[in-house]
Amino acid sequence: AASRMDTFNEMKRWGHEQVVFCHEPSCGYFGIIAIHDTTLGPALGGTRVWPYKSTAEALEDVLRLSRGMTYKSAVAGLNLGGGKAVIVADPKRTDRESLFRAHGRFVETLGGRYITAEDVGTSPQDMEFIKRETRHVAGLLNLSGDPSPVTGYGVYMGMKAAAKAKWGKDSLSGRTIAVQGAGKVASYLMGYLKEEGARLYVTDIDESRVKNAVDEFGATAVAPDSIFDVEADIFAPCALGGVINDDTLSRLKVQVIAGAANNQLAEERHGRELEKRGMIYAPDYVINGGGVINVYGELQGWTMERGKRKAQEIYDTILRVFSIAEREGIPSYEAADRLAEERIRSVAALKDMWVAGDR
Numbered sequence: 001a002a003s004r005m006d007t008f009n010e011m012k013r014w015g016h017e018q019v020v021f022c023h024e025p026s027c028g029y030f031g032i033i034a035i036h037d038t039t040l041g042p043a044l045g046g047t048r049v050w051p052y053k054s055t056a057e058a059l060e061d062v063l064r065l066s067r068g069m070t071y072k073s074a075v076a077g078l079n080l081g082g083g084k085a086v087i088v089a090d091p092k093r094t095d096r097e098s099l100f101r102a103h104g105r106f107v108e109t110l111g112g113r114y115i116t117a118e119d120v121g122t123s124p125q126d127m128e129f130i131k132r133e134t135r136h137v138a139g140l141l142n143l144s145g146d147p148s149p150v151t152g153y154g155v156y157m158g159m160k161a162a163a164k165a166k167w168g169k170d171s172l173s174g175r176t177i178a179v180q181g182a183g184k185v186a187s188y189l190m191g192y193l194k195e196e197g198a199r200l201y202v203t204d205i206d207e208s209r210v211k212n213a214v215d216e217f218g219a220t221a222v223a224p225d226s227i228f229d230v231e232a233d234i235f236a237p238c239a240l241g242g243v244i245n246d247d248t249l250s251r252l253k254v255q256v257i258a259g260a261a262n263n264q265l266a267e268e269r270h271g272r273e274l275e276k277r278g279m280i281y282a283p284d285y286v287i288n289g290g291g292v293i294n295v296y297g298e299l300q301g302w303t304m305e306r307g308k309r310k311a312q313e314i315y316d317t318i319l320r321v322f323s324i325a326e327r328e329g330i331p332s333y334e335a336a337d338r339l340a341e342e343r344i345r346s347v348a349a350l351k352d353m354w355v356a357g358d359r
Contacts (some may be wrong), residue, residue: 001236002255003068005026006040006056006119006199006262007019007059009156010059010060010064011167012312013125014036014063014064014067014344015036015037015038015067016034016035016037016066016067017035017036017037017038018034018062018113019032019033019034019035019037019059019062019063019112020032020106020109020110021185022102022103022106022286024102024105025076026093026098026102027087027098027099028089029087029090029098029099029101029102029204030087030089030102031047031085031086031087031088031102031103031106032058032059032062032086033062033083033084033085033106033107033110033114034062034063034065034066034080034083034084034085035040035066035067035081035082035083035110035113035114036063036067036069036081036083036084036302037067037069037070037081037082037344038081038113039344039347040073040074040078040079040080040343040344040347041073041078041079041080041345042080042081042083042112042113042114042115043066043069043070043080043081043082043083043113043114043115043137044069044073044081044082044112044114044115044117044138044292044295044296045065045066045069045082045083045084045085045116045117045119046079046084046116046117046118046120046122046124047084047085047086047087047103047116047117047118047119047126048061048062048065048086048087048119048120048121048310049083049086049087049089049090049091049093049122050086050087050088050089050091050120050121051088051089051090051091052086052088053312054202054285058088058173061086062084062085062086062232065084065086065290066082066083066084067082068082068084068285069081069082069083070082070338070340070344071231071285071290071294071336071337072285072289072292072340073288073296074339074340074341074343074344075273075285075286075317075336075339075343076286076289076292076296076313076317077093077310077313077317077343078292078293078296079296080115080292080296080340083113083114083115083116083145084119085103085107085116087099087103087112087121091120093119093202095127096125096126096129098123099129100126100127100129100130101129101130101132101133101351102250102263103116103130103133104129104131104132104133104134105133107130107133107134107136107137108133108134108136110136112136114136115136115137115140115299116130116137116138116215117137117138117295118139120227124139126137126286128281130187130218135207137265138295138298138299139295139298146184147290147291147295148184148185148187148188148293149188149304150190150290150291150293150294150297150304150311151185151186151260151288151290151291151294151305151311152184152186152187152188152189152192152238152260152290152310153188153192153290153308153312154187154287154288154289154290154293154311154312154314155189155236155238155258155259155260155287155288155312156189156192156193156291156314157311157312157315157318158258158282158286158287158314158317158318159172159177159189159193159234159256159258159282159287160172160315161235161314161315161316161317161319161322162234162256162258162280162287162318162322163168163175163233163256164185164319165280165318165322166255166256166280167255169192171196172193172197172198172234173196173197173198174197174198174199175198175199175233175234176198176199176201176230176231176234177198177199177201177232177233177234177235178192178201178202178222178227178230178232178233178234178235178236178254179200179201179202179203179213179219179227179234179238180203180227180235180236180238180239180243180259180261181203181204181237181238181239181240181259181260181261181349182203182204182206182209182212182213182238183204183209183238183239184200185238185260185288186202186213186236186238186239186260187212187213187216187217189236189238189260190202190213190216190217190219191217193198193217194217194218196245196248199220200215200217200218200219200220200224201219201220201221201222201227201230201232202215202217202219202220202221202222203221203222203223203224203227204224204239205224214316218340225253228247228248228251228252229253230250230253231253232254233254233255233256233257234254234255234256234257235252235254235256235257235258235259236257236258236259236260237257237259237260237264238259238313239259239261240261240263241262241263241264242263242264242266243261243264243266243267243268243272244257244264244265244270244274244281245267245270246266246270246311246318248318249273249274249277252274252279254279255278255279255280256279256280256281256282257274257279257280257281257282258281258282258287259282259284259287260288260294261284261288262288263284264281264282264284265281265284265333268333271331271332271333271334272331275331275332280322280332281331281332282318282321282332283321283332283333283335283336285336286314286316286318286321286336286339287318289311289314289317290307290311290314293307293310293311294307297310317339320339321336321339322335324338325341332351343357
C-alpha cells in the first residue's frame with residue numbers, strides 16, 4: 001500500500017495526469033506508460049527499454065522523462081503534451097515482436113492520448129511491431145526517416161542565437177568550437193559550422209567517426225577526455241549527458257555551451273555555477289528540439305524542409321530564454337522552464353467556447 005501512495009505523491013508533486021502499469025504474462029512484458037500533461041495536445045514521448053532494478057527506479061525514470069517531454073514540446077511551439085513509456089527488459093532481447101506488440105496494445109488502450117516513438121533501446125523495426133497494434137506511433141521505417149538533419153540544423157540555429165546573446169552578433173565565422181561526439185546530429189551541425197567558417201575541434205570514442213570529421217569538416221582531432229581542456233569560444237556537447245559537472249566546469253575554457261546532448265547539467269547547481277564563471281548555456285531541451293519537431297512533422301506529414309523551417313524558430317526561442325533569464329535574474333535552464341510553463345498556462349487559460357457538433 002505504501003508504494004501505491006508514493007506513486008500518487010510523485011504524480012501530485014510533478015503534476016502527472018495518468019500512470020498506467022501494464023503486464024502481459026505470455027512474453028514477460030512489464031511496462032509503465034506515464035502521461036504528464038495533455039493541455040497542448042496528445043502526450044508524445046519515446047519508449048525506453050532498460051533492465052531496471054526495481055519498480056521504483058522504472059517509475060522514477062518514466063515520471064521524470066515524461067515531464068521533460070511536456071516542457072520540450074511546449075518550448076518547441078508544438079501542439080503536443082508530454083509522455084513516456086518504459087519497458088523493463090534487457091534491451092538486447094531477441095524475441096522482440098511479442099514484446100512490442102504487447103506494448104502496442106497497451107498504447108492503443110489509451111486511444112491516442114499517448115503517442116510513442118523510438119528511444120534508448122528501441123529501433124524503427126520495434127516501432128513497426130508496435131504499429132501492428134496501434135497507429136499512435138511515430139519513427140517508422142521510410143517515413144520522416146532520420147531526425148538528425150532537422151535536429152542538427154536546430155542546434156546550429158540555437159548556437160548562433162547563443163553567440164548573439166554572448167557577443168552581440170550571431171556570426172560563427174572564425175569562432176573556435178569544441179564538439180564532443182561526432183555522431184549523426186553532430187555531423188550535420190559540423191557541416192553548417194564548416195560552411196560558415198568556424199574552426200572545429202572534435203572527439204568521439206569511435207575513431208572512425210573522428211576520422212570522418214577530420215576528413216570532411218577539416219576538424220582537429222582531440223582525445224575524448226581532452227575536449228574539456230581545449231581553448232575555444234563554444235563547447236558543443238553532442239554525446240553523453242551530465243558532462244557539465246564539478247570536474248569539467250573548472251577545466252572548460254569557453255564562453256558558450258551549446259550542443260545537442262540531453263541532460264547536459266549533472267545537477268541544476270551546475271547551471272548556476274557556470275553562469276557565475278561567465279559562461280552562458282543554451283538549455284539542452286530547447287536547442288535540441290529539432291528531434292521532437294521532426295516526429296511532430298512525421299505525424300503531420302511535413303516535408304524535411306518544413307521541419308527545418310520550424311527548427312529555425314529555435315533561434316528566437318533561445319533568445320527569449322536569455323531575455324527571461326535576464327529579466328527575472330534566474331539561470332537559463334530555469335528560464336527555459338518558465339517559457340514552457342507560460343505557454344501551457346496561456347493555452348489552458350483560453351476559455352472554452354461552444355461549437356456545434358463539438359459535444
